[in-house]
Amino acid sequence: MKLLSAALLALAAAAAVTATFLPFSELLIKLAPDQPQTAYVTTGWSTYFGATKDVHAPLFGIPIAAAAAATLAGIRWRKVAFAGAAALAGVAGMLFVYLLNAISFHKTGNIAIDPSLEAGFGNGIWVLIGATVLAFGAVVVHPDD
Amino acid sequence: MIGRPTAVALIAAGVVLTATALILPWYSTIYAGDVEVVVRAWGTEVVHKPGDWPAGELSPWYGVPIAITAAFLTAGIWINRAALAGAAAQLGAVGIITVLTISERGHAVEQQGDFAIGYGLVFLAAGTLVALTGAIAAQKEAR
Structure with a gap:
């Protein structure tokens, strides 16, 4: 059981760190009706609006990496x-x-103007939730200290 | 060791501070023309809102995860394990709020806004650390 819990914990930590590099949310945005669609993609370490990098992007990867280390x-x-x-x-x-807010804000603001625009969760958040489930599973099979 | 009564008192103090944080403003930015955007746990308020303000106000549900961790902390007054779960989860949530606030501050300053941290975030950080101290102490007492 010791080995199984160790493997599950290592897998959970690896999955959580992997999640920080995957998109958390993907929003298609138009700033004006006649402008092209631009993708607004947030990961744990960066936020890109098309090819432009947001220099003040939230670094969600830091608390996630800390939790993974624990x-x-x-x-x-x-x-x-x-x-x-x-x-x-x-x-x-x-x-x-936070992502739910950002996505619903985008839906009421932008998608109401142009229904062809889309907004949704990226794979990162699902991998992160999966990592959480794995970690709790590891605790269940973890032998007592 | 600080003793079980002290550990419980710390957890309870953490709950009270966290509950207060759910009411007080978290941060606000003042822009030109006295327009002020105030973010709380349960919504964003725009004071002196101009007509051309971008459509759709962010109405965050930031309070939801914190209310859940506060409920765990409350249960933690009687159950050691609930206190540890609540404090650790709240620390994780506060981590996300911290990086988000730093990012929001960056955006606000870039747009010449006057950014200020509210008492809500201060109380939230204090409540989380106090509760975590109590939860860890309660764990050590249990042995």
Whole structure:
């Protein structure tokens, strides 16, 4: 069981870090009706509006990487694994709410003007939620300290 | 060791600070013409809103994850494990809020806005750290 929980925790941490490099949200935006569509893509380390990089992009990757590190340290201590899994749940939950806001803001603002525009979650958030589930699974099979 | 009663008191103090943070403003930006954008846990308020303000106001549900972690912390007054889960999850959520606030500040300053942190964020950070201290102490007492 020790080996299984260690493997699950390592996998959860790796998945969480991988998630930071994947898109969290993908929004297609038009600034004016006659302008071309531009993709607005947010990952854990950058936000791009078309080819333009947002220099003030939120670095969601930092708290995610910290939670992943705690999860990895949980291989040694069950209580740390539990705290790491809870921290992953916290970052995933808060990020999800933020993305939900950004997507619904975009839908009421832009898509109302042009229905061909789209907005949705990227794969990153699903991988992050998957990592959270894996981490809690690892806690369940983790032998007591 | 600080003892179980002190640990519980810290967790309870964390709950009160967090609950206060859910009411107070988190941050605000003042732009030219006295236009002020105030962000709270349950919505964005634009004071002196001009007619050409971009359509659609952000009405965040930032309070939802924090209300959930605060509920875990409250349960944590009686159950050690709930306190640890609530404090760790709230720390994670505060991490996301922190990077988001830094980003918002950057955008506000770029648009010549006067950015200010509200008491809500200060109380949230304090409440999270106090509750985490209590939760960790409660874990050590349990052994």
